[in-house]
Amino acid sequence: MTENKMGNLKNCKKCNRLFAAVNGHDFLCSRCNEDIDDGFTKVREYIYDNPTSGVKDVSIGTGISTEAILKWIRDGKIVLGENTIIAFCERCGEPAEGGGRFCPKCIRNLTDGLKAGIGENDQYRTRVGMHIKEKK
Template structure:
């Protein structure tokens, strides 16, 4: 049985037949995906921001295409998107190299601190044991 639903894009009632929006919006989205696809094919290295600005396609759609791996087949295109921490353009993961490193450093520091406090007594004793303080 087909169900009537409100299109999340334009709010119109439509008959749900598998796609998550009304046929008009669905067609439009397919068209826009094609536009983005063509743009990416012609621009080997571009950012999401650039695609959105140049094609006028909603960022949401471009991001979804990226997450679905739609750009992987687009002739080896390099698509960048903003780091979740500082906004720098990145290619993979959620953070740029700098922020990933920062996060790793922070984790390492915390870890080192824990180990240092646990070891400090013993290393102090060993250090003194090897020295002559009588001079």
């Protein structure tokens, strides 16, 4: 990366254009940031006019990807109504709460499976530890 008086030169993560980053946390050029801001405004206005819409409805109505909308929900920038289905489970397709990737039932099943898998290896844990060789 090249240093100049304006800041660090970086490539935009979205369009790959070279831009002068004002601080070390800039990852997008000003054009891409404007596009994201415009999309966010579109989504916010759509939700205001259609408060019971779900993520898929908002995405279709605004042309903004569901991934971007879910990211804004996870970041706390957008709040949908209480009874609105935010996302669907990646495993079974049931509604997932809070914009998560999995429904509560699948989270429980995955957690139980992990715990069971860890439990099977407990027999090997008794031999693990620090061993000190006796002095001769």
